Amino acid sequence: MANLIINGGRKLHGTLRTNSAKNSAVAILCATAMIKGKTTLSEVPRIEEVNRIIEILVSLGLKIRWSAKHKLEIINNGHLLPQKINRESFLQTRSALLLMAALSASFKKFSLPKSGGCKLGKRTVSPYILALNYLGIKVKQSLNTYTISYEKKRGVEFTMYEQSDTGTENTIMAAVLTPGKTIMHLASTNYMVQDLIVFLQRAGAKIKMDDGTIIINGVKKLQAVKDYPIMPDPIESMAFISLAVTTKSHLKITRCPIDFLRLELEKLKVMGQKFNISHLHISQNKHFKLVDIEIFPSQLRALDDKLHPQTYPGLNIDNLPLFVPILTQAKGATLVHDWIYENRAIYYTELSHLGADIMLHDAHRVTVTGPTKLKPNNMICPPALRPSINILIAMLAASGKSILKNSYAIDRGYENLAARLNKVGAHIEVQES
Template identity: 65%
Template sequence: MSNFIINGGKKLTGSIRTNSAKNSAVAILCSLPMIKGRTVLDDVPVIEEVKRIIEILISLGLKINWLSKHRLEIINVGKINLATIDKQAYQKTRVTVLFIGSLVKRFKNFILPKTSGCKLGKRTVNPHIIGLKHFGITVKKLNNKYSIASQRIKGADFTMYESGDTATENIILAATLAQGKSKINLASPNYMVQDLCHFLNQAGAKIKGIGTTKLEIHGVKKLKPVKNYCLIPDPIESMAFISLAIATESKLKIIGCPIEFLSLELEKLRLMGQKMNISRLYKSSSGYFDLVDITIIPSKLTALPDKIYGRPFPGLNIDNLPLFVPILTKARGQTLVHDWVYENRAIYYTELNKLGAKIMLLDPHRVTVTGPTKFKPVATECPPALRPAINLFIAMIAAKGKSILKNCYSIDRGYEDLCQRLNKIGADIKRVD
């Protein structure tokens, strides 16, 4: 496990580029057992969660090669061996539940291990199970595994039990190779779902309604390899850098921000008094998404007049909600943060109190944040969940003096070379492995 030693309180300057989206990368990688042949992905983030999915794919029989630092070659010769699946890697991330959707056409009856990931309380897979059942796919939860059974997978017309990102992706994977047409209502239109759909369409899928809550999918017999696909930049990473700039009272330019998935977040910041410059739109490398460069300018902030909470897209991104907590510590007044999705993520917000924040836990889903406060250095363990972990890291960079963040695997799961990248813009962070 790595420790980060942070000499905080320094102003950041210059610019930092947003890396590609973790959640897009892992979803697209999980779809690759469906695609025979050679596929090449560009702008793949070299992060721990991606490494775990690659380990699983290799254990299933796929060949993986890094052609360059962010260019990944995947060769599927058509032979998938479930008996050799890497159970240890599989159980380290919850997104591996997507292998149900990507393998169900190949195997009528099969077993997969149960999944893990961020420790944020009980995270039900019922939306996956209920949705897949519409196609004639039965998923049974056993002690440490899932038992999956199907006969002929037929298209279906139904409403999602819950508009979850990963559940929607699982449904899309199953529908892509199902017999006939599927209509999925209340589908998530979030960035990683859109990216997966665009990738699958390049592979020969027939998916309509991308970016809406109503998807129409005409099943195809097989998919073809994709010669080159570039992933979307990560709006959650963009928001993390925005939060970092505000917490450190720095002027910082964040390059390559997917504006469609940040517009409400920026509006909240504007209402708080945050000054920023936003560039003209330009297209992502794939051509599917609009990007901007955002320059954060040091500002005096006032607390929001209403509570802040996450919602499915196009609401404030559920993964961006925690990144508002360091920002709210800089705003004059009190803000109610309602994190209704996860059972105990709000509890982790109080970790910032170790650095001098004034955060009161009202219940497992709600906290109040009172500001403005200044952070002070501390030595502590990294939370076992990605977003609360990056919150603590941001606060330590803002706190003048020496802080130590121990066991930082949670951050490595979602951020590539973060210490090195931040040091280039003025931070002083040492990584000790």
């Protein structure tokens, strides 16, 4: 694991390119376990979360190689061995639960370990289990294992127990090769779900989205996809926006998926943040609207209303934490209500070690009061991606030398981040430990 030595307080300038979406990449990679032949993915982020999924898929029997810096070739010969799954890698990523559905395309009964990922308190898998049950797929839990089995899968109409992104993806993957018509009401249509749907459509799946309803007509098999570019990551776009706003820097962030940032930008506009949005252009996979966003140094005021996440098209669950560094620089007090996760709000208080004025009310709510002058300090990354990037942003805004230890949590979702930020004026030294 690496330590980051940060000399903060510098104004940043220039352009940051939004890389491809972590949450899209891991779902689409898991889907390749359902598709025989050679599939090629481009614009794949070189991040630790992707590395863990690749390790898992290789252990199952897929052949995977990087044919270019961000291009993957995946060969599935149909001979998969779930009993040989890489448990160590599986336990490091919650995304691996998508294999519940992907492997049900080949096996009527198999087992998977219980997965890990960000440490955010208890995280339910009920949406996965209940939705798969409607399709005829049973999931039984023991202390350390899920056992997935079915006798006969069937298309059916049902309502998702929760608008879970990963639960929706899991159900879509199970339904595309299930006979008959599946209609999912109150399904997530968040960015990674849409990216997965477009990929599966290219593979021959018959899927339609109608607001919060997803309609799937099952097919007998899927075809290998010659070249599918992963979409840009709206959460990375928002991280760079947060960085620019918190450090009061003039930065341009390119390739921002605007339909998944509209409410975030509206909140910032009401706070007094100045920015310009370019004309629309279309993503490489021809599905998503992209813009470039130019951020200018601004004087911010706290919002009168609380900030809280919502399912799409609301304020993105993973973008909510990225407002916390911003709020440290806004005049007034803002209540942040992170109702999704049990413990994530507790991590927000870590910024108090850098001079932030944050009051914890309970496991879900904090009040952030600003503006405050952030100060340097030495800290350890919490075991969660978004709270870790918050600390890095605050350290870059704090004048002086900070050390952020054990940066694996950041490397899970951001590729070569220190070098990219150094190109726009940051001063970050990566020290391997």
